[in-house]
Amino acid sequence: MSPRWFEPYDPWFSDFSNLRRELDQLFDIGLPLSNIRSVPRGTFPAINLCEAKEAVRVQALIPGVDPASINLTFQNNTLTIQGERNPAQTGNRQEVAQERYHRRERFSGAFARVVSLPDGLDPDKIQASCTDGVLTIAIAKREEQKPRQISVKVA
Amino acid sequence: MAQEKNTAVSKTEQGKLSEIAIGALVPPVDIYEDQEAVTLYADLPGVGKDNLSLQIDKDTLQIYGKVPPEFGETEKRYSEFSFKDYYRAFTIGEEIDREKIAASMNNGVLKLVLPKAERVKPRKIDITFA
Numbered sequence: 001m002s003p004r005w006f007e008p009y010d011p012w013f014s015d016f017s018n019l020r021r022e023l024d025q026l027f028d029i030g031l032p033l034s035n036i037r038s039v040p041r042g043t044f045p046a047i048n049l050c051e052a053k054e055a056v057r058v059q060a061l062i063p064g065v066d067p068a069s070i071n072l073t074f075q076n077n078t079l080t081i082q083g084e085r086n087p088a089q090t091g092n093r094q095e096v097a098q099e100r101y102h103r104r105e106r107f108s109g110a111f112a113r114v115v116s117l118p119d120g121l122d123p124d125k126i127q128a129s130c131t132d133g134v135l136t137i138a139i140a141k142r143e144e145q146k147p148r149q150i151s152v153k154v155a
Numbered sequence: 156m157a158q159e160k161n162t163a164v165s166k167t168e169q170g171k172l173s174e175i176a177i178g179a180l181v182p183p184v185d186i187y188e189d190q191e192a193v194t195l196y197a198d199l200p201g202v203g204k205d206n207l208s209l210q211i212d213k214d215t216l217q218i219y220g221k222v223p224p225e226f227g228e229t230e231k232r233y234s235e236f237s238f239k240d241y242y243r244a245f246t247i248g249e250e251i252d253r254e255k256i257a258a259s260m261n262n263g264v265l266k267l268v269l270p271k272a273e274r275v276k277p278r279k280i281d282i283t284f285a
Contacts, residue, residue: 039235049233059228061200061236063263096187105183106198133200133263134226 044107045081045135047115055125055140056117063133064106070130072137074123079115079137120145176219176242184243190277193251195267199241201226204260209267211253217244218265250275 045060062070064085071082085108117139125140185196199207202220210217220241227238252272259266 043235046235047233048228048231048235050228050230051232052230057228059226061198061263063198063200064196065262067262096189100187100189102186102188102193104185106185106196107183130262131201132203132260133198 042107043113044085044111045113047081047113049115049117051118053141053146055138056121057139058115058117058137060113060135060137061133062130062135065133067130067135070128070135072128074126074139077117077119077121079117079139080112081115081135081137082110082112084110176217176240176244179219179240179242181243182218182220182241190271192268192270193247195245195265195269197241197243197265197267198263199260199265200263201238202241202260202263202265207258207260207265209256209258211247211256214246214248215244216247216269218242218267220265 045062045065047061048059050057050059058079060081062081062083062085065083069083071080073080073082120142121139122142123139126137128135128137130136182197182199184198187194197218199220201222203223206221206223208217208219208221210219218241222238222240247269250271251269255270257268257270
């Protein structure tokens with residue numbers, strides 16, 4: 001069974017949602033028409049991209065990842081988020097035997113996401129913060145990207 | 156919106172978690188078991204320890220996590236998730252010691268240790284030969 005990744009809870013139509021999930025999986029593999037940028041269900045970390053007037057913000061869900069261990073790079077308007085998640089997080093890193101598990105739905109292992117961002121961002125003004133497993137990266141826009149008023153001279 | 160949130164909280168207090176959970180997100184979990192306990196990890200990004208609600212009612216364990224509204228972004232250009240509250244429920248057996256269940260939150264991950272009652276733990280039985 002494939003892991004359910006943040007899907008709405010619906011007790012009455014769970015059979016339907018199972019069916020939908022199976023169809024989604026089929027579509028991920030087989031449908032000829034899909035967005036070239038789309039990612040399969042369960043991709044870790046899931047990201048959102050938001051554009052405000054002053055900055056572009058990227059949100060990534062990285063629950064259980066030590067924020068200090070995240071490797072963030074920004075080059076040529078491309079943001080890369082890299083890291084690794086230790087699944088069990090048992091304090092002493094002891095391995096839990098496979099047969100002890102009833103469920104394993106959470107992502108584990110190394111991950112990397114590469115995000116292409118719009119032009120005109122200022123690489124010197126990047127701020128990243130992490131709260132309760134939500135990583136937020138804010139990259140300020142350059143001054144010349146902000147709207148300007150131009151006056152017309154009469155000859 | 157604020158009205159809805161308030162309703163959610165008051166219903167939580169009345170013990171009707173499953174009613175407010177319709178439309179909530181199902182968090183992925185890892186569950187493993189050893190001789191001492193059943194351990195559960197759940198990914199609840201955006202939920203701090205103050206916004207987590209755990210409820211045990213007879214044999215049902217309910218996990219409900221509220222995401223503060225400040226995580227919500229309005230001007231999304233590309234989106235793979237939307238912040239909603241989390242809900243998931245499990246049934247637990249008689250062998251779990253209800254009084255000793257321990258929960259902790261770290262970086263958006265809930266860790267729940269459900270210890271087994273002494274009477275169901277494995278015992279070594281000495282055999283005496285007559």
